[in-house]
Amino acid sequence: MGKKYYRLLLLLLLIVVGAGIFHLWQEQLVARRPFPDGMNILIKTEFTLCGHQEQTETTAVDLKVSNLRDLRAQFLPQEGWRSRYEGEQVVVSRTLDDLCQKCSVLTHLGEKGGFVAVVRGPAGVDGGIVRETKIRVDSLPAELRKKAEKGMLDIPDEETLRHILDSLEEDEI
Numbered sequence: 001m002g003k004k005y006y007r008l009l010l011l012l013l014l015i016v017v018g019a020g021i022f023h024l025w026q027e028q029l030v031a032r033r034p035f036p037d038g039m040n041i042l043i044k045t046e047f048t049l050c051g052h053q054e055q056t057e058t059t060a061v062d063l064k065v066s067n068l069r070d071l072r073a074q075f076l077p078q079e080g081w082r083s084r085y086e087g088e089q090v091v092v093s094r095t096l097d098d099l100c101q102k103c104s105v106l107t108h109l110g111e112k113g114g115f116v117a118v119v120r121g122p123a124g125v126d127g128g129i130v131r132e133t134k135i136r137v138d139s140l141p142a143e144l145r146k147k148a149e150k151g152m153l154d155i156p157d158e159e160t161l162r163h164i165l166d167s168l169e170e171d172e173i
Helices: 002-032 068-074 142-150 158-172
Strands: 040-047 053-059 082-086 089-096 107-112 115-120 129-136
Touching: 068 082, 068 089, 107 129, 107 142, 115 158, 129 158
Parallel strands: 040 089
Antiparallel strands: 040 053, 082 089, 107 115, 115 129
16 A cells, blocks of 8 residues: 555656756746847836836847846846746846835935934835934924824934924024
8 A cells, every 4th residue: 555655656756846847948948039029128126115116118139138048147036136028028127125216315304212313215214224313302393203203204304404493493482
């Protein structure tokens, strides 16, 4: 009885290995097949921190690639790139846990350790602390304090905040 199951298990293992080898062989054939003339290539990068997406469309000629294998040599899987056929074009995409170029130059104010901090990215997005200020969060007016604690204080830097605080103090006098 044991030999019968052993043979069945061995047969199933051989089938799975054979299917895997066939799949890899098929993938290599597809990757080496030349692109048709005028093949469009869409290059997409998705940024998870800000939720934006950058994409450019080009051709195989512009990238100097003739097949999927050449394309994968330029857009390495180790760097997170995935390439696939999608209809009449090839899509090369990756997802980065970062901010897009536009959002990475923006800053806003938030809170860290009880102090106002300059945070990279648009308001509501935590792209990392750029620097901490010497302004205590509890010294802010209630409305500004709540926004700072939530990371939603859409003020680009501490100098602008100081101007706002100064004008609020003048209004109270």
